[in-house]
Each structure stands twice: as structure tokens, then as C-alpha cells.
Amino acid sequence: MVRLITHNLLACHVKGCTSNNFPLALKDVQIELQEAEFNPEFVTNILPRLEWSALADAARQVGDTSLPAEQPEMMDDDLLRNLHHVLLEIHIVEGAMVCPNCKHIYPISNGIPNMLLAEHEIG
Amino acid sequence: MSRPELQAPPEFYYGDTEAKKYTTNTRNQQIQADMTYRALELLNIPSSQPVFLLDIGCGSGLSGEILDEEGYVWAGVDIAPSMLQVALEREVDGDLFLQDIGQGFGFRPGSFDGAISISVLQWLLNAETSHPTSSPPYRLNRFFTTLYSALRNPSRAVFQFYPSSDDQIQLITSIAQKAGFGGGVVVDYPNSKKAKKVFLCLFVGSGGGQQLPKGLEGEEDDHVRFERRREKEKRRDRTGKRKGVKDKAWILKKKELYRQRGKEGVPRDSKYTGRKRKSIF
Ligand SMILES: C[S@@+](CC[C@H](N)C(=O)[O-])C[C@H]1O[C@@H](n2cnc3c(N)ncnc32)[C@H](O)[C@@H]1O
Ligand SMILES: [Zn+2]
Numbered sequence: 001m002v003r004l005i006t007h008n009l010l011a012c013h014v015k016g017c018t019s020n021n022f023p024l025a026l027k028d029v030q031i032e033l034q035e036a037e038f039n040p041e042f043v044t045n046i047l048p049r050l051e052w053s054a055l056a057d058a059a060r061q062v063g064d065t066s067l068p069a070e071q072p073e074m075m076d077d078d079l080l081r082n083l084h085h086v087l088l089e090i091h092i093v094e095g096a097m098v099c100p101n102c103k104h105i106y107p108i109s110n111g112i113p114n115m116l117l118a119e120h121e122i123g
Numbered sequence: 124m125s126r127p128e129l130q131a132p133p134e135f136y137y138g139d140t141e142a143k144k145y146t147t148n149t150r151n152q153q154i155q156a157d158m159t160y161r162a163l164e165l166l167n168i169p170s171s172q173p174v175f176l177l178d179i180g181c182g183s184g185l186s187g188e189i190l191d192e193e194g195y196v197w198a199g200v201d202i203a204p205s206m207l208q209v210a211l212e213r214e215v216d217g218d219l220f221l222q223d224i225g226q227g228f229g230f231r232p233g234s235f236d237g238a239i240s241i242s243v244l245q246w247l248l249n250a251e252t253s254h255p256t257s258s259p260p261y262r263l264n265r266f267f268t269t270l271y272s273a274l275r276n277p278s279r280a281v282f283q284f285y286p287s288s289d290d291q292i293q294l295i296t297s298i299a300q301k302a303g304f305g306g307g308v309v310v311d312y313p314n315s316k317k318a319k320k321v322f323l324c325l326f327v328g329s330g331g332g333q334q335l336p337k338g339l340e341g342e343e344d345d346h347v348r349f350e351r352r353r354e355k356e357k358r359r360d361r362t363g364k365r366k367g368v369k370d371k372a373w374i375l376k377k378k379e380l381y382r383q384r385g386k387e388g389v390p391r392d393s394k395y396t397g398r399k400r401k402s403i404f
Binding site: 001002003005006009010011012013021022036039041042045046049088091110111112113114115116117119122123 | 171172173174175196200202204207208211216220221222223226227228230231233236252254265269275
């Protein structure tokens with residue numbers, strides 16, 4: 001499973017692909033929703049390392065519009081809950097992630113993304 | 124029989140049959156669980172701190188199940204599809220990636236609050252092809268460099284592994300140091316042939332505490348340790364901490380809501396929608 005928290009932390013790792021290699025574009029994805037325990041401290045702790053607009057975009061692509069396009073200055077409880085849902089309860093189970101720069105395709109099948117590189121792609 | 128890592132590449136060694144055997148063997152489950160608990164202890168994360176961890180070589184999820192149990196959010200990577208398949212079937216909570224750690228990670232800087240790796244590192248010491256990118260030092264360097272950047276400062280990465288010589292330990296630690304890590308090797312029960320365990324304890328920055336932890340001494344008493352683990356499982360049953368699963372109706376309602384908000388491309392309801400998750404123990 002790829003939760004959006006992990007998608008938001010993942011860039012392309014193909015040799016020489018070091019700029020414009022994030023976020024990986026979601027392609028033909030299917031999602032599964034699974035409840036996770038809400039822990040506001042976790043969400044707060046993870047927030048500074050997220051790319052907000054990439055997260056809001058990814059969420060919108062899978063049908064969740066609960067996050068504003070720009071990161072609000074203030075986090076209230078509702079927003080933390082929405083973030084929690086987006087980060088931890090939406091799981092990508094099928095589809096692909098495509099590098100915006102080198103176009104490498106990381107296919108996701110049966111919940112598991114294939115991150116293996118061919119020999120010439122190893123950095 | 125020689126060690127597994129000398130017999131075949133990991134993705135072949137851990138094929139369907141071995142993956143099942145490995146995972147269902149209760150003695151093995153206990154050993155992996157004990158080492159995972161010890162690695163978490165060495166990771167030294169304050170109990171109040173909610174963190175995101177990486178399980179390197181997560182396999183079929185024996186280490187990951189302990190992370191779930193302890194309430195950690197995590198992602199795991201492994202090179203063996205059959206092991207990951209078993210992890211899926213056991214319904215661990217972590218995200219699973221098919222990945223060769225010797226090819227390095229693409230995680231953005233500071234993604235994880237820590238990493239553990241149980242019984243994996245020795246696999247990186249064998250070359251599989253003659254291509255330059257498949258020499259052990261090359262792969263170790265790529266691995267440690269990209270791991271270092273994926274970790275927050277300060278944080279730790281703890282590896283239990285099976286070195287077959289001091290030279291191997293030397294090779295691994297020197298490459299880790301070059302990648303920026305501090306820390307070193309912690310040996311538990313160094314004088315016991317059976318219970319001896321080697322942990323590589325790597326620090327990013329101060330590692331959240333300067334001192335390298337001390338290895339455990341004396342003879343390990345298996346019985347006591349397993350007793351402790353059983354206690355732990357009982358406690359867990361009592362608090363019933365495992366996350367509940369929202370039913371299919373809840374999920375469909377949520378998707379319906381997305382659709383009403385006028386969003387196109389709401390994923391169609393897959394066969395996974397709201398599938399039941401069985402508890403692991
Ligand atoms: C002994 S198992 C340990 C699995 C799990 N950590 C546990 O405690 O049960 C070793 C695992 O390392 C994985 N492994 C070996 N080489 C690897 C590599 N280059 N990249 C990712 N995983 C690897 C194997 O596929 C296998 O699942
Ligand atoms: Zn790329």
C-alpha cells in the first residue's frame with residue numbers, strides 16, 4: 001500500500017534524475033480506504049516535512065478535496081483530522097507513479113510499488 | 124548448510140516456499156521479535172514522540188508486526204516479492220515497497236524519524252553480477268548515502284545483522300561513516316555462542332544522545348525473554364489497541380461524498396474496498 005504520507009516523501013531515484021523529480025505523478029490509481037487511529041501529535045510532527053501543495057494535489061486526484069491548495073497559517077482540529085485522513089487512511093493499491101522529469105514508471109500492483117531500477121538507471 | 128546469503132540472491136532464496144516457512148516458524152518469529160524489540164530500545168525514541176519509521180528489509184513483516192504493536196507508523200522495503208506477499212497476507216499496517224536497498228532510496232531529505240533493519244545487512248556483502256554497480260562497496264555506499272539523507276537530524280538507524288568476519292564489520296562501518304553517520308557496533312552477549320547478537324547503531328547528528336549504548340552482558344536466558352514477550356502480548360489483548368476497521372458502508376459513503384463534491388476520477392470501488400483485516404496474533 002502507498003499512503004499519501006509516503007507518496008509525499010518519495011522522489012525519483014533514477015541515476016542523474018535529481019531535479020524536478022518530485023512529486024511522482026499518480027496514474028490510473030485505485031485506492032482503498034482504511035481507518036487509522038487519529039493522533040494529532042503525529043500529524044503535527046510530520047507536517048514540517050510535507051510538501052503541502054503536492055499533498056493537496058495528490059488528495060484531489062484521488063477524490064479528496066478537504067485540503068486547501070495553500071497551507072493555512074493556522075491548524076485547527078478539523079484540518080488536522082482532514083490531514084490525518086489524507087495522510088494515513090487513503091491507500092493506493094493499483095496504478096503507477098511516474099517521474100515528472102525522467103518519466104520512469106514505478107508500477108503499483110496489488111498494493112506494492114515496484115521501485116527496482118534497471119542496471120543503467122542505478123545511481 | 125552455509126548461510127542463506129551465500130546460497131542464492133535474496134529474491135530467489137526467499138521464494139514462496141521459504142517465505143512461508145520463514146514466517147510461520149514460531150522459533151524464528153520469537154527470535155526476530157526479540158531482536159526487533161532490542162533494536163527499538165537502541166533506537167531510543169522517547170515514548171511520547173509519534174514517529175515515522177523505515178523498516179529496511181522488512182520481509183514478511185515479522186519486524187513490522189512489532190512496529191504495529193508498538194504503535195509506530197512505518198514504511199518497509201524488501202527485494203523479495205514472495206516475502207512482501209506474505210506481509211500483505213498478514214496485513215501489516217506499514218506501506219510496502221519492492222526495492223533493492225543496494226540501489227539506494229529516493230526518499231526526500233529528513234523523511235524518517237529513524238530506521239530499523241533486522242537480519243538484512245549481510246545480504247549486501249555478496250556481489251550478484253560483475254557490473255560495477257553490483258560490487259558490495261558500491262552498493263553499501265549508495266545505500267548508506269541515500270539512507271543518511273532520508274533520515275532526520277538527529278535520529279538513529281539500528282541494524283541487527285550477521286557479519287561473518289571482523290573485516291565485514293570494518294567495511295560496513297567505514298562506508299557508513301563516509302556517508303556521514305556516527306555511532307558504531309553494539310554486541311549483545313559477546314561471550315555466548317548462541318545468544319550473541321551484533322547491532323550496528325548509526326547516528327545522524329547527535330543521534331539524540333551522544334553515547335553509544337552498551338551491549339547486554341552475560342548469558343541470555345531465552346525463557347525469561349519469551350516470558351516478557353508473552354506478557355506484552357497479553358497486555359495488548361487487554362488494551363485492545365489494534366485499530367478498528369471502518370466498514371464498507373463508511374468507505375462508500377466517503378467516496379460518494381467525494382463524488383458529490385464534483386470531483387472526477389474518484390477511484391472506482393476496487394476489490395480491496397473495505398476488505399476485512401484479520402488480527403495477526
Ligand atoms: C532474514 S529476512 C528478515 C526479514 C524481517 N526483517 C524479519 O525480521 O523477519 C532478510 C530479508 O532481507 C531482504 N533483503 C536481502 N537483500 C535485500 C536487498 N538488497 N534489498 C532489500 N531487501 C533485501 C530479504 O528479501 C529478506 O526478506
Ligand atoms: Zn526520474
